[in-house]
Amino acid sequence: MTEPPLHQRLGLRDDELARIEATLGREPNPTELAMYAVMWSEHCSYKSSKIYLRTLPTEGEAVLVGPGQDAGAVDIGDGTAVVFKIESHSHPSAIEPYQGAATGVGGIVRDIVSMGARPVALLDPLMFGPLQQERNRWLLSGVVAGIGGYGNCIGVPTVGGEVRFAEPHSANPTVNVMCVGIADADRLMTAQSHTPQVGSLLVLYGASTGRDGIGGVSVLASATLEDGSEASRPSVQIGDPFTEKLLIEATLELVGEDVLEGLQDLGGAGITCAVSESAARAGMGVRLDLDAVPLRARGMEPFEILTSESQERMLAIVHPTRLEDVDRICSRWGLSTAVIGELVPGGELTVTSAGAVAASVPARSLADDGPEYDRPATPPAQAASSAEDPTFVPYDGDPADALRALLAAPNIASKRWIYEQYDRLVQGNSVAGPGSDAALVRVGSKALALSTDGKGRFGALDPYLGSVHSVAEAARNVAVTGARPLAITNCLNFGDPEQPEVMWQFAESIRGIRDACLALGTPVTGGNVSFYNGSGGSAIDPTPVIGMLGLLADHRLRVPGGFPRPRLSIHLLGETFAELGGSEFAQTVLGNAGGRPPAIDLERERALLRLLEEAAAETILASAHDCADGGLAVALAECAIAGGNGFAVAVPGDLPAHVTLFAESASRAVVAVDPADEERLLGLAAARGVPVARLGETGGPRALIDGLLDVPVAELAGIWEGAIPLLLGEAV
Amino acid sequence: MTVRTPRIGVVTFPGSLDDRDALRAIATMGGEAVPLWHADADLRGVDAVVLPGGFSYGDYLRCGAIARFAPVMEEVVRFADRGSPVLGICNGFQILCESGLLPGALIRNRSLRFVCRNVWLRVETSLTVVTNELTPGETVQIPIKHGEGQWVATPEQLDRVEDGNLVVFRYASREGIVDAAHNPNGATDNIAGVRNEAGNVVGLMPHPEHAVDPDIGPVGGQPLFASLLRSALVGIAT
Numbered sequence: 001m002t003e004p005p006l007h008q009r010l011g012l013r014d015d016e017l018a019r020i021e022a023t024l025g026r027e028p029n030p031t032e033l034a035m036y037a038v039m040w041s042e043h044c045s046y047k048s049s050k051i052y053l054r055t056l057p058t059e060g061e062a063v064l065v066g067p068g069q070d071a072g073a074v075d076i077g078d079g080t081a082v083v084f085k086i087e088s089h090s091h092p093s094a095i096e097p098y099q100g101a102a103t104g105v106g107g108i109v110r111d112i113v114s115m116g117a118r119p120v121a122l123l124d125p126l127m128f129g130p131l132q133q134e135r136n137r138w139l140l141s142g143v144v145a146g147i148g149g150y151g152n153c154i155g156v157p158t159v160g161g162e163v164r165f166a167e168p169h170s171a172n173p174t175v176n177v178m179c180v181g182i183a184d185a186d187r188l189m190t191a192q193s194h195t196p197q198v199g200s201l202l203v204l205y206g207a208s209t210g211r212d213g214i215g216g217v218s219v220l221a222s223a224t225l226e227d228g229s230e231a232s233r234p235s236v237q238i239g240d241p242f243t244e245k246l247l248i249e250a251t252l253e254l255v256g257e258d259v260l261e262g263l264q265d266l267g268g269a270g271i272t273c274a275v276s277e278s279a280a281r282a283g284m285g286v287r288l289d290l291d292a293v294p295l296r297a298r299g300m301e302p303f304e305i306l307t308s309e310s311q312e313r314m315l316a317i318v319h320p321t322r323l324e325d326v327d328r329i330c331s332r333w334g335l336s337t338a339v340i341g342e343l344v345p346g347g348e349l350t351v352t353s354a355g356a357v358a359a360s361v362p363a364r365s366l367a368d369d370g371p372e373y374d375r376p377a378t379p380p381a382q383a384a385s386s387a388e389d390p391t392f393v394p395y396d397g398d399p400a401d402a403l404r405a406l407l408a409a410p411n412i413a414s415k416r417w418i419y420e421q422y423d424r425l426v427q428g429n430s431v432a433g434p435g436s437d438a439a440l441v442r443v444g445s446k447a448l449a450l451s452t453d454g455k456g457r458f459g460a461l462d463p464y465l466g467s468v469h470s471v472a473e474a475a476r477n478v479a480v481t482g483a484r485p486l487a488i489t490n491c492l493n494f495g496d497p498e499q500p501e502v503m504w505q506f507a508e509s510i511r512g513i514r515d516a517c518l519a520l521g522t523p524v525t526g527g528n529v530s531f532y533n534g535s536g537g538s539a540i541d542p543t544p545v546i547g548m549l550g551l552l553a554d555h556r557l558r559v560p561g562g563f564p565r566p567r568l569s570i571h572l573l574g575e576t577f578a579e580l581g582g583s584e585f586a587q588t589v590l591g592n593a594g595g596r597p598p599a600i601d602l603e604r605e606r607a608l609l610r611l612l613e614e615a616a617a618e619t620i621l622a623s624a625h626d627c628a629d630g631g632l633a634v635a636l637a638e639c640a641i642a643g644g645n646g647f648a649v650a651v652p653g654d655l656p657a658h659v660t661l662f663a664e665s666a667s668r669a670v671v672a673v674d675p676a677d678e679e680r681l682l683g684l685a686a687a688r689g690v691p692v693a694r695l696g697e698t699g700g701p702r703a704l705i706d707g708l709l710d711v712p713v714a715e716l717a718g719i720w721e722g723a724i725p726l727l728l729g730e731a732v
Numbered sequence: 733m734t735v736r737t738p739r740i741g742v743v744t745f746p747g748s749l750d751d752r753d754a755l756r757a758i759a760t761m762g763g764e765a766v767p768l769w770h771a772d773a774d775l776r777g778v779d780a781v782v783l784p785g786g787f788s789y790g791d792y793l794r795c796g797a798i799a800r801f802a803p804v805m806e807e808v809v810r811f812a813d814r815g816s817p818v819l820g821i822c823n824g825f826q827i828l829c830e831s832g833l834l835p836g837a838l839i840r841n842r843s844l845r846f847v848c849r850n851v852w853l854r855v856e857t858s859l860t861v862v863t864n865e866l867t868p869g870e871t872v873q874i875p876i877k878h879g880e881g882q883w884v885a886t887p888e889q890l891d892r893v894e895d896g897n898l899v900v901f902r903y904a905s906r907e908g909i910v911d912a913a914h915n916p917n918g919a920t921d922n923i924a925g926v927r928n929e930a931g932n933v934v935g936l937m938p939h940p941e942h943a944v945d946p947d948i949g950p951v952g953g954q955p956l957f958a959s960l961l962r963s964a965l966v967g968i969a970t
Contacts, residue, residue: 148846152877153787155749242747242790334746421846423877425942425949428753442947555947 006030010037016371023365031351031359034303035366038269039276042531045370048497049529052510060523062486065190070111070265071181072525073188074487076551081185082448083117086125086178086491086547088530092236093175097142101175102150102239103213106311108179109156110265113248114314116189116255117181120427121441122151124161124177125452125491125545129170131410131727136165139173140418141728147177148421153241154248157430158422159439161452165410168460171535176491178452178547182443187255189263196261196282196317202275202341203323205330206247206313209271210296213237213309243312243335250333251314259325262317272306272366274315275341276349279363282317285348286363288341291355302351302358317343377503389595390586391578395658399633400709402589402658404719406630407637409588413723417730431555435642437477437626438548442555449483449550454493456541458582458597463505463542465597467512470546472605472666473628475520478550479609480624480669482559482616485520488513489547490527495539497531505542513544519602520609522548559616561625562643566699568622569675570649574608574668575691576632578659584630585662600666604690608667611688620677620684627668633661633705635670636695640703641717649696650706657708672698737764738964741778743808743824745770745799749786750821750941757941758782761957763964773803779964780817780861781808783824785877785939795838795880796826805831817861817963818933819956822878825925825935834926834935835893836885841878842918848877850950851916853924853938854904857897860931861963862940862956871908872952874938876916876924881937883919883926893926900934901925932963 003009007017010033020028020036028036042048058066064081065073071085089104105122112119124147129136140163151158156179186193213236254260262282264274271293279286290305300308318326323339330337344350349363362369406412419434431440431447438451453474459466475485490513495502517524527547533540552558563570580586581595615621623643627635632651640646651660673681678694685692696706704710740763744751755765766778770788775781788799799805805827812818812833820828828834841847852873855866866872885893893899901924904910910922917937925936940953 145845148879152846152879153747153749153790155786240790242787242792245747245749245787420849423749423846423848425848425875425877425939426749426753428756428942428945428948431948 007033010034011041012037016040019371024361029359031303031306032361034307035272035359035361038272038307039366040370044269044273046529047371048373048375048531049506050372051374052507055510056514056524057517058523060487063523063525064185064188067524067526069190070114072489073115074525074549075185076446078444079185080443081183081188082549083112083115083181083183084178084489084547084549085111085526086176086489086545087528088176088491088493090172090175090493090530090533093143094172096236097139098146098149099236099238101143101146103237103311104175104177105147105150106239106244107267108177109154109244110267110314112179112181113251114189114263114265115181115183116187117183118252119156119179119181119248120429121180121439121450122156122158122177123439123450123452123547124158125454126161126163127169127174127456127543128165129167130165133170136170137728143173143175144418144421150239150241152423154245155426157424157426159424159430159433159441160450163415163418164456166456166541168538168540171538172533172540174493174533174540174543176545178489180448180450189255191281194261196343197319198284198343198345199320200261200343201318201320201323201339202286203316203318203326203337204293204313204340205316205335205337207240207243207310208294208296209305209308209310211300211304211308214304214307237309237311239311246333246335247312247314250330250335253329254316254326257325259322260316261319264315266313266315268309270306270308276363276366278315278317279349280367282343285344285346286341287344288349288351290351290353290358292338292340294336294338302353375497375503376500377507378500379504380501389581390590390592391580391595391659393590393592399657399661400711402585402662403633403637403709405589406584406634407716407720408723409584410724410727411584412630412634414721416721417724417728431558432481437480437561438550440481440552440555440558445554447552447555447558449478449481449552451477451548452545453477454543454545456543459509459543460541461582461595461597463508464512465600466542467509467544468516468600469597469666470544471513471516471520472600473626474546474548475522475609476626476669478548479612480559480626481552482557482613483550483552484613485522485548485550485609487525487549488517488522489525491545492527492529493533493540493543493545494531495534502539509542509544516602520606557616557619559621559624561623561639563623563639563645563647563672563698564643566645568672568698569678570647570670570672570695570697571681572632572668572670572693572695573611573685573690575665576653576655576660576663577665578655579663579665580659583662583664598665605667607688607690608669611685611690612669614684615681618680620673620681621671622674623672625670627670628664631662631664637703637716639670640713641720645698646700646702646713647696647698648700648704651695652693661708738780738961739764739766739778740780740782740960740964741766741768741775742782742784743768743770743804745788745802747787747790748784750939751784754782754784754941757944757953757957760944761954761961763961768804770802770804773807775807775811780960781811783820783827785822785824788823788827796823796830799827800831809833812933815930815932817960819862819960820935821939821941822937825937828933828935833933834928835889836883836926838880839882839884840880841882846879847916848875849916850875851938852904852906853901854908854910856899856902860900860927860934862934862959863900864962865955865959869908871904871906872955873950874940874943874952875949876938878937881917883923885920890920894921896929898926899923900927901936
């Protein structure tokens, strides 16, 4: 058997090679081919997703920086910009969970820092296969330890995220990470605000360059993992959080003293990506000298230096007169610097090594002119599941037992075992941390409200609705704290885009995000696409993860999720319908994964969001909690567990009891108000057209739903807290 | 006696993480917060020194093992030997143990996992620079966040610590019950913090700087900083 040609081994198609030859007017040499292979990889070029991503709404009055830069930025007033982005590190994590997850944290933090912002929060949405399988327990433990091992060492609090479990993620866990930063709006490092000059220097600072992570974007992130994927382990990068911490502090000093003309982090595709993007953005060429790059391995080939994904490196563009300042600040933080090139007129990226030209290509052709595909997209021949719609399956079990089962279900159970491994406190601004509907991070007298949500189970049944629900739930999680949802970043986790059914899922998901973001007024400021999640022909559920940024005008007006005291009046905002499809109840109690996800009316959702914001601003709400996973019964139980106060309620309506208790109908929230404020709540709700039902009141040690269940809250709390440690083989 | 605001220094090592938080806590509690730099052998005339939490120098060898060789540490040791107040928090506690200013050592948590949670501490002595406003037996709530916080000692050290009343805090229930259920890291005798014999040097794993602001969490760190500020003023007066 003959070996395939080099371009194929690097992941390039024949027509892509032809395109490169047309650009250069000659055959590329192997070094050039390696550069194109990484830059035109799915991961870097978004070649399968671009045509869809363009349809997302990206503009809004608060948006300062939209998609296309290292991270999006939103104006929150008082001259402060919030920079935020989410990214995936699923492929490396599937192979080496600790380092895969750790370097994912490092990468997203540098994205935020390269905008000139101080990172103030991290959130980690994770999805694994069921914990009954040993490999999934190993992956969970390793990923969580990696997130903590890196995040806890760089002084950025991990304030939220979510952890879900579903069989399709056994093949390939989904490891996303979102970072949020703060900057003075007029100091943001953007292509618009900073203009590099011809003759300005490219300064590489931070860690040295080694052989780790070569081909990470093309070998790992742009192909489906197959058996024997351990052989890809050398493509996983190794993280050094200590150097990252120094890099953060040194970079923020450089930005603060206004030393730089440009700044770019080094992540996927390494120096090739950072240099070609910097040049393309400046509209210039670059003369790049590989002999000047500090190396940590002997005998590295030019292509290795160019594509290494060694971590903890940054590229600054510096006017020659400011070079001394860069050296001074970096050496104060113990970081080495190296001038590796300069900006030149024209657009050519010329790479020299050992005195000879190793590569010479138009910078723009690498960074901006990658291929773009309109891949075949067709809906699956048959529905995702042929199972009967669970809404119409008779159920005569004990509702109390069903509630116990749901609280023990890993998707719903307490994630304390996970988030206690993260430092949520450093920086001293975590008003609300993990375990809350949304994390709240104080900024002056305001607070950022942050939530990440992915509804893979709904997405598996209907990718359009799954996406709409993901955006709506993320917005609702922010709104129940009293905050206004402002904008999103998204991480689009899908299978193999070369499969028409996966491409259809992707197209439907984008349509859902677009509709929901337009209706809710939350533009998309950026994000990341992660394809090829799956193995052996099976793909993960279509799982767009939405990272929502909201703003609470006064952090002291935040609304807690739990019932804070007895004798409050409990209300359900929104309406419950006969829709059990895709619910945790259907899955866990009925063992039925069929049906359709709940319907959603985005106008109703918008009305609920505004009502929550208004009621919080008028300090009417004693507590508010999103009513979603597990339905009304689980929402009530969570309010009781979190606040340490029980409840006695009666549920209205004529639906079967289990439907009323466990349906996951959209656009609902459970709120508690002082009886004296009840009339005001009803008035605000009526003005917004949001249905309200008074359920009962808070107090006592029991969870009591009239005629249906009566269980001590302490028992429910024990089940809810103990479930995940139990699955991991640990006593609480 | 002139009354002035006590100046409390906080040392930043490469890899310090809670240095800004400690500076803010000092200011919140009414002190003058003074940043100190690891590479400067200069304490800038402060009245007390805080070694903050973090991962100094990456802690790649052993927590605190390299930080003790920093130029500033020679000054801190001299400062402590003169009887001036020195508080080490988390990584700062590890540095004080490595420097020989405090007995014992800190090893990986028994669970082998990092743990971040609010805990209750029982005050064991008021004869220190951070507990002179507290009464033995009372409890305060303060968060912990560490992967290597299990305090251990040789049998001789342990005898000296226990017999000499050098334990400052023990992990306990809210009511002050000291048992295994309330020991978050496996520390010997539930020990969360110790002092030197003079009581001017104290190290503890919990983070009082993250427990002074009621908008964020518990406020059990307030009396510790109040004590430290008072101790610093006493130092000025004498």
